[in-house]
Amino acid sequence: MAAPDFEHDLVGAISHLRAFARSFANDPARADDLVQETLVKAWNSRDSFTPGTNFRAWLFTILRNVYFSQHRKLRREVDDPDEQYQNSLSVPPEQHGHLDLADFRTALGTLPSDQREALVLVGAEGFSYEEAAEICGCAVGTIKSRVNRARNRLVEILGDPELKSSHGTSGTHATDRLVKDAVRG
Amino acid sequence: MTIPKSVQPTQHVAGESDVDDEPAASIDAAIQGALGRKLRESYEEVVREEVPDKFLRLLNDLKLAESGPADSADSKVGKG
Numbered sequence: 001m002a003a004p005d006f007e008h009d010l011v012g013a014i015s016h017l018r019a020f021a022r023s024f025a026n027d028p029a030r031a032d033d034l035v036q037e038t039l040v041k042a043w044n045s046r047d048s049f050t051p052g053t054n055f056r057a058w059l060f061t062i063l064r065n066v067y068f069s070q071h072r073k074l075r076r077e078v079d080d081p082d083e084q085y086q087n088s089l090s091v092p093p094e095q096h097g098h099l100d101l102a103d104f105r106t107a108l109g110t111l112p113s114d115q116r117e118a119l120v121l122v123g124a125e126g127f128s129y130e131e132a133a134e135i136c137g138c139a140v141g142t143i144k145s146r147v148n149r150a151r152n153r154l155v156e157i158l159g160d161p162e163l164k165s166s167h168g169t170s171g172t173h174a175t176d177r178l179v180k181d182a183v184r185g
Numbered sequence: 186m187t188i189p190k191s192v193q194p195t196q197h198v199a200g201e202s203d204v205d206d207e208p209a210a211s212i213d214a215a216i217q218g219a220l221g222r223k224l225r226e227s228y229e230e231v232v233r234e235e236v237p238d239k240f241l242r243l244l245n246d247l248k249l250a251e252s253g254p255a256d257s258a259d260s261k262v263g264k265g
Contacts, residue, residue, distance in 0.1 A: 039240065
């Protein structure tokens, strides 16, 4: 790809890289650091991009690699901040008339990271299962099952307002709200 | 004569329980549809955020670093 085109496409992909990075690092500042490093890596290895292939998928693969190489280092040094973040997210969604974005993000944050990643790639970014599998370096069937488990888990979490309590008699509140949202369109 | 439990036919009253099944399936589809929309809404909200200048400055720095010090004097800062 010619340098100006590459740069143009790279600039155009920044907003998506930032959104994808947030699914790894919930702290926006950490997510942006991840994007910065991804941009540097992408720029320096732009000759390895095959024109005609999915540029965003190529970038997402780099971002993932950057994240996991940092993460391995981090895990050795301190307690995993993302795990801690996930634990802190285990709070019940507010009981509003409908399910708001904060409730949804809370639920999303409690998913295992591999499931969340698969769901975001397929459900939010609109990658095919095949593309998502390539980005994550795993089998297509693995992506499919992660997405399914993520969806089921979300319904489960949102269907149980107590989350950690073993018996919730009003366990369908959040799903009721989802249905209300669905009816509203 | 008793019939072992395992071979007892399931007591399935076709009419009533089938009526129950259908709304359940459509509620499930509705929930999944709503979840999908929430997911996209949540993601798009971040995508729509204005991209901070630091990213564009970074790319510009990368370009300048490559073009070398001789070039950098007349390089434009950004594309305007």
